[in-house]
Amino acid sequence: MLLELNDHVIKSTGLSEQELRIELAVRLYEDGKITVGQGGTMTGLGHVKFQQELGKRKIAWHYDVEDLHADLETLKKLSEKGASKNVNEL
Missing domain, CATH: 1.10.10 (Arc Repressor Mutant, subunit A)
Structure with missing residues (x-):
């Protein structure tokens, strides 16, 4: 439109x-x-x-608890990927 x-x-x-x-x-x-x-x-x-x-x-940004949980979940996944990548590099 x-x-x-x-x-x-x-x-x-x-x-x-x-x-x-x-x-x-x-x-x-x-x-x-x-x-x-x-x-x-x-x-x-x-x-x-x-x-x-x-x-x-x-x-102010519109940022609520749901956004926080989604961001924390994303960071957790990224952290896990980074950790497995570092182990594979050894």
């Missing part, structure tokens, strides 16, 4: 097209409607620069 805005609407905001994309993405992220990755794609900034933009605006 492509979202198009009339140039008059964009100009009436006083923002450039890119600034408006960022404003919309930040607001949607704040409201929990999109992820950091989606915000990065929507703005064309990529997820790292979008995260930096959120940081500049002092907007």
Whole structure:
């Protein structure tokens, strides 16, 4: 789906097209409607620069206990792979 805005609407905001994309993405992220990755794609900034933009605006990450458990599980798997690789190198 492509979202198009009339140039008059964009100009009436006083923002450039890119600034408006960022404003919309930040607001949607704040409201929990999109992820950091989606915000990065929507703005064309990529997820790292979008995260930096959120940081500049002092907007907290949406990170809950489920995210923590998923990250810990990933780290555990990576650690196990690294340990088995190190053993095989001996």
